[in-house]
Amino acid sequence: xxxxxxxxxxxxxxxxxxxxxxxxxxMMKKLERLDKDTKAVTEEALTxxxxxxxxxxxxxxxxxxxxxxxxxxxxxxxxxLQRTPKIKWSGxxxxxxxxxxxxxxxxxxxxxxxxxxKMAKVQSLYDAFYSxxxxxxxxxxxxxxxxxxxxxxx
Amino acid sequence: MKGKxxxxxxxxxxxxxxxxxxxDCAYPxxxxxFWNNSSxxxxxxxNEPVSFTWSFDVNFYSVNPELVxxxxxxxxxxxxxxxxxxxxxxxxxMSDEPTHTGRGMNALIIDNGxx
Numbered sequence: 001x002x003x004x005x006x007x008x009x010x011x012x013x014x015x016x017x018x019x020x021x022x023x024x025x026x027m028m029k030k031l032e033r034l035d036k037d038t039k040a041v042t043e044e045a046l047t048x049x050x051x052x053x054x055x056x057x058x059x060x061x062x063x064x065x066x067x068x069x070x071x072x073x074x075x076x077x078x079x080x081l082q083r084t085p086k087i088k089w090s091g092x093x094x095x096x097x098x099x100x101x102x103x104x105x106x107x108x109x110x111x112x113x114x115x116x117x118k119m120a121k122v123q124s125l126y127d128a129f130y131s132x133x134x135x136x137x138x139x140x141x142x143x144x145x146x147x148x149x150x151x152x153x154x
Numbered sequence: 155m156k157g158k159x160x161x162x163x164x165x166x167x168x169x170x171x172x173x174x175x176x177x178d179c180a181y182p183x184x185x186x187x188f189w190n191n192s193s194x195x196x197x198x199x200x201n202e203p204v205s206f207t208w209s210f211d212v213n214f215y216s217v218n219p220e221l222v223x224x225x226x227x228x229x230x231x232x233x234x235x236x237x238x239x240x241x242x243x244x245x246x247x248m249s250d251e252p253t254h255t256g257r258g259m260n261a262l263i264i265d266n267g268x269x
Contacts, residue, residue, distance in 0.1 A: 110248045114211060114258055117187050118250045120174030121211070130209075130260075132194045 014082055015129075016095035017049055021139045027146045034150060039094075041149040043087045045142040046096040050085040052138050053098050056128035057081060061112065065124060080106030099129070155208045155265050159188060162236055163212070163229065173213060181251050184216035186229070196264065206265040213247055213258035226257045238263045 019042060031038045059065070061078050080101045087096050100106030113129075115121030128134060147153045163170045163186045173189040189211040195203035212229060216222045226244045234240055239262040247256035 107248075110246075114213070114247055115173045115189065116248055116250045117171060117173065117176040117181060117185075117215060121189060123191070126191060131192065132207075 014097040014099045017098050018095040045145045047085045048141045049138045050096045060125035076105035077108045080104040187213045208263050210261045212261050215254045215256035219255050
């Protein structure tokens with residue numbers, strides 16, 4: 001899985017997304033042998049992953065995609081979306097926060113992401129974080145950044 | 155797979171609804187809801203999918219918060235025993251009614267049925 005969320009799910013508050021794809025360890029070792037800055041490459045890949053997921057979430061919460069075409073939306077949820085990638089390092093593992101900040105008005109994201117017994121969920125919002133399509137796009141983008149850093153593609 | 159999920163949830167004796175389908179109806183005292191997120195292809199043979207991964211949200215709501223916690227874990231055990239893949243112990247959900255609380259989990263199951 002590429003979208004490895006630590007702890008709870010994304011909408012319950014900001015979640016951590018870290019690098020994880022087949023062949024990552026080998027690519028890291030090769031970058032080290034080439035004397036490349038593995039930290040910079042990792043941060044570039046996570047920034048790209050954040051950009052992909054956040055753009056999808058942004059699109060999903062556009063008023064036109066919300067229940068009643070956003071008639072009841074005040075924009076608080078959209079405002080709480082973590083748009084700036086903040087890379088955090090814990091030892092040798094890096095992560096980036098994605099999702100909605102509950103303390104900054106993101107609580108309705110839970111309604112939207114999972115629905116309620118009376119309101120269907122906004123599937124596109126859920127898919128922005130958890131679909132296999134998103135996972136595939138993120139992995140491809142991350143691999144491309146690593147391959148470019150290794151000089152294997154332009 | 156949807157039928158299998160509903161059958162297993164109904165075995166607990168609570169009503170089972172599609173998430174979002176209650177409309178103007180009053181909430182029952184305790185109940186399950188579910189939602190199918192996806193049924194992605196896994197493997198292919200001769201350009202045809204031969205297995206799928208079904209992804210479901212499984213939710214439980216009740217006026218009894220303790221039951222909400224316990225029933226979700228009981229449901230997890232039964233679903234896992236019947237081939238579902240569930241990680242974690244669930245997450246809190248929002249409810250339309252102040253009388254009810256809810257918890258949910260994501261349940262995956264591999265379907266080798268083809269096409």
